[in-house]
Amino acid sequence: MEFVVKSAKATTLKTDILVLPVAEGGVLDNTAQEIDNLASGALKTALERGDLTGKVGQTLLLQGLAGLKAERVLLLGTGQDAERNVRQWRKIASALLGALKNLNGRDAVLALQDVRVSDLDSYASARQVVEILADGQYVFDRFKSSKAPARNLKKVTLLGGRDEQAQLKRAAQHGKAIANGMALTRDLGNLPPNVCNPVYLAEQAQALADEYKSLKVEILDEKKLAKLGAGSFLAVAQGSEQPPRLIVLQYNGGKKDERPYALVGKGITFDTGGISLKPGLNMDEMKYDMGGAASVFGTFRAILELQLPINVVGVLACAENMPSGGATRPGDIVTSLSGQTIEILNTDAEGRLVLCDALTYSERFKPRAVIDIATLTGACIVALGSNTSGLLGNDDELLQQLLQAGNQAYDRAWQLPLFDEYQEQLDSPFADIANIGGPKAGTITAACFLSRFTKNLSWAHLDIAGTAWISGGKDKGATGRPVPLLTQYLLDRAG
Structure with missing residues (x-):
């Protein structure tokens, strides 16, 4: 799996799966609100229906949203801002891994740059995600007659501000090597x-x-x-x-x-x-x-x-x-x-x-x-x-x-x-x-x-x-x- 770091806006990227955070209570960050505006309020509509409340690890897939370059949007529950620590962050990353495994996308863009974790900086939080996603691809089927099907997900893009690019690239490099x-x-x-x-x-x-x-x-x-x-x-x-x-x-x-x-x-x-x-x-x-x-x-x-x-x-x-x-x-x-x-x-x-x-x-x-x-x-x-x-x-x-x-x-x-x-x-x-x-x-x-x-x-x-x-x-x-x-x-x- 390839990990790429970009400072581009999520609204401009063509991707199979765009991952957006939702804090507990259905709160959208700035990037998710921009996506919601382009999608004619489809995100808020789903949240108002109660399809997702934003609790840690909840996921909701939205498809066929007009106005977006992304084919699908995956909403990811990130819990309460004040209670989000490294353990919760790892649960969130593990939930993301599980959701991506069940989808047939070839690439995914993670617009999680504004999600803050109380005891992690941007390098550490990104590295945790990279490690969990990369390690989650592991399969040991060497001695099985029937092999596990090849995973379609080949590329994950991490979005971040221009001032975070060096830290995020280092995080991706270290996380993948580990x-x-x-x-x-x-x-x-x-x-x-x-x-x-x-x-x-x-x-x-x-x-x-x-x-x-x-x-x-x-x-x-x-x-x-x-x-x-x-x-x-x-x-x-x-x-x-x-x-x-x-x-x-x-x-x-x-x-x-x-x-x-x-x-x-x-x-x-x-x-x-x-x-x-x-x-x-x-x-x-x-x-x-x-x-x-x-x-x-x-x-x-x-x-x-x-x-x-x-x-x-x-x-x-x-x-x-x-x-x-x-x-x-x-x-x-x-x-x-x-x-x-x-x-x-x-x-x-x-x-x-x-x-x-x-x-x-x-x-x-x-x-x-x-x-x-x-x-x-x-x-x-x-x-x-x-x-x-x-x-x-x-x-x-x-x-x-x-x-x-x-x-x-x-x-x-x-x-x-x-x-x-x-x-x-x-x-x-x-x-x-x-x-x-x-x-x-x-x-x-x-x-x-x-x-x-x-x-x-x-x-x-x-x-x-x-x-x-x-x-x-x-x-x-x-x-x-x-x-x-x-x-x-x-x-x-x-x-």
Whole structure:
């Protein structure tokens, strides 16, 4: 879908669908009143009949209006001016998406420039609309015999004043890049695990590098990982016939000597739990346990499209966690890349075992900050549900930057404590650390484990177990989160 920004008057544009706002109480803005005058009062007539009252998300299609260049007019309820916030605005944009999907138009013009949102400027409000409309075109039907029909809507024009053109163009560019990144993340997550394994992800990284020459990729196989001493990472993979891969992405859009920002992604392409086997119900959804790695792919896709003036490194720890005669057992002790020994009490706490070696590996790039992203703990879903990602770390400034980025992108996170008292739950009588801390505060103790490997780093941890995918039912699928949050963080760093 193409997004275009213009400063033209809505009355002069020929389009299949002209979208006009109606505030609650049937209030038309200046543009809608001009259209109504040209259409001999047809809009007011419909409103006086009560066909639409202007409540948030209401839509009404008017056809055959004389005097207009637009073939059809879509009235869009925008609620009360005083109560219109970002959440309501997203509902309005989602309603617009639903209406446009049901229409057979090839293009649409959005005359929403005079609609004000209390906590968004013109850039942010336009970007939200672009992201929702672009992401709403996503379909995953690769394995269906009957494909979804092609969408006719190919072009959306955003109207705005001359003084807003630069902001709106930037919003359209950023919004579309983020939606494209989300689409890649969703594709990788939705693929079946017999297709999307660690080697496949390595191939996708190389394909991305072939598309964007500013991306450099390095792949470390099990022999290289063993030579490095990544014993914790390899312990997770040893039960599977699928070989592990550590995928390193390097984008150098900034100055040569600038330290990069690092994104470390958990890439467990299928998680049975290993010897500590998971229950069978909904185990198919454990293909989404590579959501952290997938979100790093998506974020790189967005920043590559935008060619941000910034240096970014991605380190993706990709493996499959399977039970077999060669699998790691509860009670095994392994030596991590950092040299610390780990007693594995539960093989289903495998994400932290691959992440700790990936975090240690990231140190060699001397990053300004490191953010790891992982579908790490069911406890995070208990604590925060599926709306908000968990956030922990050792650098308050970094944590605040991520919280702010999440709020701006409406891909929010919530900070949980990382007090020293929780560290005691990871004590082991036989090794430097145990890989689980018992039933209490599971999300926090998982982050405590990772913190043992980030003492030399400015580090934050995003637990996306509740936000990376929608579970069960006809809407089951990857969400593309937290690509908006991560991309916004990097946009902020790029200035």
